[in-house]
Amino acid sequence: MPLNHSTEEKDGIVVLKLVGTLDAMTAPELLPTIDRLVEERRNRVTVDLEGLDLIDSSGVAAIVALYKRTRSNGGRVTVTGARDQPLAIFKLLRMDRVFSV
Amino acid sequence: MIVRPRIPQSTPVTSATTSSTQLDLSDRFSAEMVSAVSEIFNNIAIHGFADRPVGDIAIEMQVARDHLAIQICDHGAAFDLSQVPKPELDKLPEGGMGIHIAKACVDELDYTPGPPNVWRMTKYTNGSPSKKARRVSTQPL
Numbered sequence: 001m002p003l004n005h006s007t008e009e010k011d012g013i014v015v016l017k018l019v020g021t022l023d024a025m026t027a028p029e030l031l032p033t034i035d036r037l038v039e040e041r042r043n044r045v046t047v048d049l050e051g052l053d054l055i056d057s058s059g060v061a062a063i064v065a066l067y068k069r070t071r072s073n074g075g076r077v078t079v080t081g082a083r084d085q086p087l088a089i090f091k092l093l094r095m096d097r098v099f100s101v
Numbered sequence: 102m103i104v105r106p107r108i109p110q111s112t113p114v115t116s117a118t119t120s121s122t123q124l125d126l127s128d129r130f131s132a133e134m135v136s137a138v139s140e141i142f143n144n145i146a147i148h149g150f151a152d153r154p155v156g157d158i159a160i161e162m163q164v165a166r167d168h169l170a171i172q173i174c175d176h177g178a179a180f181d182l183s184q185v186p187k188p189e190l191d192k193l194p195e196g197g198m199g200i201h202i203a204k205a206c207v208d209e210l211d212y213t214p215g216p217p218n219v220w221r222m223t224k225y226t227n228g229s230p231s232k233k234a235r236r237v238s239t240q241p242l
Contacts, residue, residue: 057199
């Protein structure tokens with residue numbers, strides 16, 4: 001299953017919407033967008049996972065990278081809408097506490 | 102079945118049937134098995150075959166009334182599973198989470214270094230008593 005991702009800005013917050021599967025195959029597709037958000041110092045980012053069906057450790061790593069790099073710029077990343085398997089993986093990795101999914 | 106080491110499409114298995122055995126799988130069961138197999142497969146493809154352009158991975162599935170067992174064999178680089186550190190989850194790791202996820206998603210995860218390297222994952226429909234004792238997270242999947 002592919003990954004579709006898009007960004008839009010609302011009230012100064014960049015919403016990164018992920019739909020499909022974020023895994024070892026598709027996570028590299030997301031990296032240029034993460035690089036751009038960090039380089040443009042977009043310091044308020046929301047990752048919308050409502051349309052995400054599956055995630056693996058590589059996908060989690062991509063979101064963690066965005067979180068850490070944005071935080072190092074003084075910004076903040078929140079994750080919303082996680083459900084089913086992605087939510088279970090975030091809970092397993094105890095990242096639900098950090099991202100407040 | 103022989104497959105080339107590419108990242109598998111994550112299509113959940115919703116049911117598995119043999120001529121003599123039928124196993125109804127819940128969404129949770131399927132999601133956990135898919136997660137475990139994906140993590141191990143990716144681990145082989147990314148690390149086991151890191152120094153070669155192509156290789157074979159053999160996947161066998163055994164269906165029983167009370168469990169599903171999947172065995173994955175490869176001729177990639179072997180390693181010592183006992184030396185793989187647990188991820189420091191409080192530090193938000195960006196790697197080293199795959200085997201942790203796989204262990205948590207199945208009731209039994211065994212690895213025998215080769216060649217061939219053999220991974221065997223077993224998941225019971227009603228859970229395994231030993232699983233509860235070694236779950237890596239208190240958060241159920």
